Amino acid sequence: MKNIHVSTTVNGDPTEFICAPDESLLDVLRDRLRLTGSKEGCGSGDCGACSVMVDGRLVCSCLVLGAEAEGAKIETIEGMAKGDDLHPLQQHFIDGAALQCGICTPGILVAAKALLEKNPNPTDTEVRYWLAGNLCRCTGYDKIIKAVQAAAAEMRGA
Amino acid sequence: MRYVKAENVAEVVQLLQDEVGVARVLAGGTDVLVQLKMGMVEPDLIVDIKHLEGIKDIVSEDGGYRIGAAVSGAELGEHAGVVALWPGVVEGVELIGSTQVQGRATMAGNLCNGSPAADSVPGLVAADAVVRIAGPDGVRDCAVLDIPVSPGKISLTKGEFITSIFLPKRPERASDAYLRFIPRTEMDIAVAAAGVSLELDADGTCTAARVSLGAVAPTVLLVEEAANAIIGTKLDEASLEILAAACSAVCNPIDDKRGTIEFRTEIAGVLAKRAALIAYKRAGGQ
Ligand SMILES: Cc1cc2nc3c(=O)[nH]c(=O)nc-3n(C[C@H](O)[C@H](O)[C@H](O)COP(=O)(O)OP(=O)(O)OC[C@H]3O[C@@H](n4cnc5c(N)ncnc54)[C@H](O)[C@@H]3O)c2cc1C
Ligand code: FES
Ligand code: FES
Numbered sequence: 001m002k003n004i005h006v007s008t009t010v011n012g013d014p015t016e017f018i019c020a021p022d023e024s025l026l027d028v029l030r031d032r033l034r035l036t037g038s039k040e041g042c043g044s045g046d047c048g049a050c051s052v053m054v055d056g057r058l059v060c061s062c063l064v065l066g067a068e069a070e071g072a073k074i075e076t077i078e079g080m081a082k083g084d085d086l087h088p089l090q091q092h093f094i095d096g097a098a099l100q101c102g103i104c105t106p107g108i109l110v111a112a113k114a115l116l117e118k119n120p121n122p123t124d125t126e127v128r129y130w131l132a133g134n135l136c137r138c139t140g141y142d143k144i145i146k147a148v149q150a151a152a153a154e155m156r157g158a
Numbered sequence: 159m160r161y162v163k164a165e166n167v168a169e170v171v172q173l174l175q176d177e178v179g180v181a182r183v184l185a186g187g188t189d190v191l192v193q194l195k196m197g198m199v200e201p202d203l204i205v206d207i208k209h210l211e212g213i214k215d216i217v218s219e220d221g222g223y224r225i226g227a228a229v230s231g232a233e234l235g236e237h238a239g240v241v242a243l244w245p246g247v248v249e250g251v252e253l254i255g256s257t258q259v260q261g262r263a264t265m266a267g268n269l270c271n272g273s274p275a276a277d278s279v280p281g282l283v284a285a286d287a288v289v290r291i292a293g294p295d296g297v298r299d300c301a302v303l304d305i306p307v308s309p310g311k312i313s314l315t316k317g318e319f320i321t322s323i324f325l326p327k328r329p330e331r332a333s334d335a336y337l338r339f340i341p342r343t344e345m346d347i348a349v350a351a352a353g354v355s356l357e358l359d360a361d362g363t364c365t366a367a368r369v370s371l372g373a374v375a376p377t378v379l380l381v382e383e384a385a386n387a388i389i390g391t392k393l394d395e396a397s398l399e400i401l402a403a404a405c406s407a408v409c410n411p412i413d414d415k416r417g418t419i420e421f422r423t424e425i426a427g428v429l430a431k432r433a434a435l436i437a438y439k440r441a442g443g444q
Pocket of ligand 3: 100103105135136
C-alpha cells in the first residue's frame with residue numbers, strides 16, 4: 001500500500017502527515033498527530049466518541065479517511081479551550097459532574113458545541129436528538145443534557 | 159488499496175472501468191468505511207467523488223431540483239427550496255443515522271449501498287426521482303425504482319456512477335411524507351417503511367399518487383394498487399383501508415429479531431396510511 005502525503009489544517013494550525021490509504025482520520029489524529037482527545041469507542045459510527053468537525057460539519061472521524069483531510073479544516077477537542085480558559089461547555093461538564101470515565105466526553109463536547117453554534121437556545125428534546133449519536137456508558141444522559149443547557153444559558157448571556 | 163481523489167467525471171469512469179480488482183466509489187463513506195473496517199469488502203481502489211465540479215450543488219431545474227451526488231443529508235436539510243417542495247424525501251434522508259452521520263451520508267450512497275431498508279429510497283421512489291448516471295457509454299438517466307436489484311446489488315454496470323438525483327416539479331397542491339417503524343426513536347434500521355407522494359385538485363380530491371414501501375421485500379416496492387385506492391378520493395377511512403390492505407398484500411419481508419413477517423406486513427399498511435394522511439395535510443387537504 002502506497003502511503004499518502006496530506007496537507008491539512010488542524011485547530012487552525014497547518015499540519016502535514018503521511019498515512020496509509022485505508023487509515024481513518026481518527027487513527028491519524030491519535031497515532032500520527034498525537035491528538036488523543038478523540039476516542040475510539042466503536043470504530044463504526046455508532047458511539048460518537050471520535051466526533052470532530054471537518055469543514056464546519058460534525059462527523060465521526062472513524063468514518064473519514066485520513067486522505068480525505070487533504071485541504072480540509074479539522075477541529076478537534078484539543079482546540080476547544082483557549083489556553084487555560086475552558087470553554088463554557090467544558091466548565092459546566094465539570095461543575096455539573098456530567099462525566100465519569102470521560103471516554104464519551106470529548107465527542108459530546110465537540111457535538112454540543114456544534115449544536116449551540118447552530119441553535120443557541122435548544123429545547124431538551126433538541127439536545128437529546130442532536131446527541132443521539134453520542135453514547136455514554138456511565139453518566140446517565142440527564143446530567144449531560146443539563147450541563148449543555150447550563151452552558152447554552154451562559155453563552156447566550158455573554 | 160489505492161485512494162484517488164478524482165478531478166472530473168471522465169477520470170472517475172476511467173478509473174472504475176480500468177480497475178481489475180474491487181473498486182468502490184466514496185461519497186460520505188458511512189457505509190464504505192464501516193464495510194472496510196469490518197472486512198466485509200477489501201477494495202483495491204477507492205474513488206473519492208466529493209471534489210468533482212458541481213457534485214455538492216443543489217440547482218433548480220425545470221421547476222424541480224437537481225441534487226449533486228455528494229450533497230450530504232445535513233446540506234439537503236438546510237436547503238429551504240427542496241424542503242418546501244419535497245418534505246417527504248428530506249425527512250427520509252434526515253432519518254439516516256445520527257447528526258454525525260448526517261454530516262457525511264448522501265442519498266446516492268444510500269441508494270447504491272443497496273439495503274432494502276435504506277431510508278431515503280421509498281421517498282425517492284414515491285417522488286419518481288431520476289438519477290443521472292455517467293459511464294463508459296456517456297450519460298443516461300434512470301428512475302430510482304430501477305436501481306435496486308436485490309439486497310446489496312444495484313443495476314449500475316462497470317464504470318458507471320451516479321452524478322446527481324433529480325426531483326421533479328409538482329403542482330401547487332402536492333406533497334409527500336415518509337414514515338418508518340423502528341423499535342426506538344433514533345439510530346436504528348427500519349423494520350418497515352412507507353413513502354407517499356400525492357397531488358390534489360382545488361377541492362382536495364387526490365388526482366395522482368405514488369405509494370412505496372421499504373424494508374418489507376428484497377427491494378423497495380412501488381404499490382400501484384395502493385395509489386389507485388386513494389386517487390379520486392379525499393382519503394376517507396374506507397379508501398385508506400383499501401390502501402393499507404393493498405400494501406400489506408405485496409409485502410414479502412424477512413423474519414428477524416427486529417420484526418416478524420406478520421408484524422412487518424401489517425405495519426407496512428399502517429405506515430402507508432399514516433404517511434398518506436400526513437402528505438394530504440401538507441398538500442393542503444382538510
Ligand atoms: C451509525 C450509522 C447509522 C446509520 N443509520 C442509517 C439509517 O438509519 N438508515 C439508513 O438508511 N442508513 C443508515 N446508515 C447507513 C448509511 O449511513 C447510509 O446508507 C448512507 O446514506 C450512505 O451514504 P454515503 O454517502 O455515506 O455512502 P458511501 O459509504 O460513500 O457509499 C455507499 C455505497 O454506495 C456506493 N456509492 C456511493 N456514492 C455513489 C455514486 N454517486 N454512484 C455510485 N455508487 C455510489 C459506494 O461505492 C458504496 O458501495 C447508517 C450508518 C451508520 C454508520
Ligand atoms: S469510534 Fe467513531 S463513532 Fe464510535
Ligand atoms: S462518562 Fe464514561 S462513557 Fe460517558
